[in-house]
Amino acid sequence: MALPRRNFLAAAAATALVPPAIAALPKDRGPAVINALGGLFDPNQPAEDESGAEVAGTPRTxxxxxxxxxxxxxxxxxxxxTLGYVAGPMDPFEFTVSEIATWDWRIRHHSDRLLKVLTAGDILRARAEGKLGIIYGFQNALMMGDRVARADLFSDLGVRVFQLTYNVANPVGDGAMxxxxxxxxxxGRQLVERLNANRVMVDLSHSGERTCLDAARLSKAPIxxxxxxxxxxxxxxxxxxDEELRLVASRGGFVGIYFMPFLNPRSVATAEDVVRHIDHAVNVCGEDHVGIGTDGGxxxxxxMVRYRTHIRKQIADRKAAGxxxxxxxxxxxxxxxxxxxPDQFRTLAGLxxxxxxREGRIEKILSLNFLRYARTVWGG
Structure with a gap:
C-alpha cells in the first residue's frame, strides 16, 4: 500500500542514516556495487536489437x-x-510479458549465480550467497496501454523499477527529447499513484524536466x-x-550517474567526466542520495573496430526510429x-x-545509497 504522508516525511528526514543491516555488508570480497541501471550482455557478440528498436521477440536462451x-x-x-518494451514494432504488452517470462526462466537456469530481487533484503541475500541480484526494470510505460491496473499485474510479476518515459512522449508524459x-x-498521475500503492520505484530517467518535477511532487514515496x-x-x-536533482533528493530519492557520452559536450566521456558529475550531484543532492547507474555491462x-561499426549502425537505427x-x-x-x-568500479573508487x-562516502555511492532507497520503497 502507499506510504502514509507522515511515514514518507519521516523517511525523508532519516535519509542521512544508513540502516544497521545495510551498513553491516560484509567486505571480505571488496566493495559491493549496485548498478541502478545496467545489463547482462556480451558486447563482443552485439545483437541488432540492443536499441530496442527492431527486436521482434526474445529468445529463451x-x-x-x-x-x-x-x-x-x-x-x-x-x-x-531493463526488460520489456522500449521501442519498436512489436506489441508492447505481449512483448513485455514474454520478456518477463524469459528472464524468470534465465534466473531458474542460472539459479546457482542469479537471484530475482523483490525486496532490499534480497540484495543482501544475493551478497551473502555470492550471487548476482537481478532487479526487473522498465524503461517505458507503453506496455500499460490505457489500463492503469496493469501496474498491479507487473508488480505481481516482480517488476520493481518503472521508468515512466523513454526519450519521446508517451501517454504518461513527455520524454527528454x-x-x-x-x-x-x-x-501519468494515476500511474504514479498506482505504482506507489504497489511499492514500485518510480524512475524519471529519460523524462522531460516538467514530467520529472511533476512526478517528484506527486509521489507519496521517494522517486x-x-x-x-x-x-x-x-x-x-x-x-x-539542479532543480530536478535537488527536488528528488529533498524528498528522499536516489540519483544514479551513468557512464555515458552525455557527460561530455563532445559526446566522448572520460572517467574524469564521471567523477565530475558524481561530485556535482553530491554537492547538489548530498552524499546520501547519489549512486551509479552505468547504463552498461x-x-x-x-x-573496438568491429564494435564501433556496430554502434554506428545502431545509432543510425535509433535516429530513424525517432x-x-x-x-x-x-x-x-x-x-x-x-x-x-570487471575492474571498472575499482578504477572509479580509486579516482x-x-x-x-573517504571510504564511507565511496561505499554509499557504490551501493549503500541505493540500498537505503530500496528499503524505503520496497521494504525488506
Whole structure:
C-alpha cells in the first residue's frame, strides 16, 4: 500500500542514516556495487536489437557464463536490468510479458549465480550467497496501454523499477527529447499513484524536466533518476537540471550517474567526466542520495573496430526510429573506455579517493545509497 504522508516525511528526514543491516555488508570480497541501471550482455557478440528498436521477440536462451562471472568479479551484487518494451514494432504488452517470462526462466537456469530481487533484503541475500541480484526494470510505460491496473499485474510479476518515459512522449508524459516539455498527463498521475500503492520505484530517467518535477511532487514515496548526468556541467536533454536533482533528493530519492557520452559536450566521456558529475550531484543532492547507474555491462570489448561499426549502425537505427537523443553521433560510444570490464568500479573508487572521497562516502555511492532507497520503497 502507499506510504502514509507522515511515514514518507519521516523517511525523508532519516535519509542521512544508513540502516544497521545495510551498513553491516560484509567486505571480505571488496566493495559491493549496485548498478541502478545496467545489463547482462556480451558486447563482443552485439545483437541488432540492443536499441530496442527492431527486436521482434526474445529468445529463451541462457546468459553466457562469462558475462555473469564478469559482473560478479566487478563486485556487483545487484543490477537494475531493463526488460520489456522500449521501442519498436512489436506489441508492447505481449512483448513485455514474454520478456518477463524469459528472464524468470534465465534466473531458474542460472539459479546457482542469479537471484530475482523483490525486496532490499534480497540484495543482501544475493551478497551473502555470492550471487548476482537481478532487479526487473522498465524503461517505458507503453506496455500499460490505457489500463492503469496493469501496474498491479507487473508488480505481481516482480517488476520493481518503472521508468515512466523513454526519450519521446508517451501517454504518461513527455520524454527528454519531446520539444513541448509537457508534464505528467492525467493518466501519468494515476500511474504514479498506482505504482506507489504497489511499492514500485518510480524512475524519471529519460523524462522531460516538467514530467520529472511533476512526478517528484506527486509521489507519496521517494522517486529515482537511476541513470543520468548533470545538466549544469553538460547541457544535453538526457542530463538533469539542479532543480530536478535537488527536488528528488529533498524528498528522499536516489540519483544514479551513468557512464555515458552525455557527460561530455563532445559526446566522448572520460572517467574524469564521471567523477565530475558524481561530485556535482553530491554537492547538489548530498552524499546520501547519489549512486551509479552505468547504463552498461561489465564484460570488456575485445575488438573496438568491429564494435564501433556496430554502434554506428545502431545509432543510425535509433535516429530513424525517432528514439535517439541529442549528443548521439557516429563517434559516440555508450560507455566510458577507461571504465570497461570487471575492474571498472575499482578504477572509479580509486579516482574518487584521489578526489578526496573517504571510504564511507565511496561505499554509499557504490551501493549503500541505493540500498537505503530500496528499503524505503520496497521494504525488506
Amino acid at each position: 541462457p546468459i553466457e557464463r562469462r558475462v555473469i562471472e564478469d559482473a560478479l568479479a566487478s563486485g556487483t551484487i545487484a543490477i537494475n536490468n 519531446a520539444p513541448q516539455n509537457r508534464g505528467l498527463t492525467p493518466f 529515482s533518476i537511476n541513470h543520468t548526468g548533470c545538466r549544469a556541467l553538460t547541457d544535453l536533454p538526457r542530463n538533469k537540471t 561489465t564484460t570488456a570489448i575485445a575488438n 528514439i535517439g537523443a541529442a549528443g548521439e553521433n557516429p563517434d559516440t560510444l555508450p560507455f566510458v573506455e577507461e571504465l570497461q570490464g 574518487l579517493r584521489e578526489r578526496g572521497y
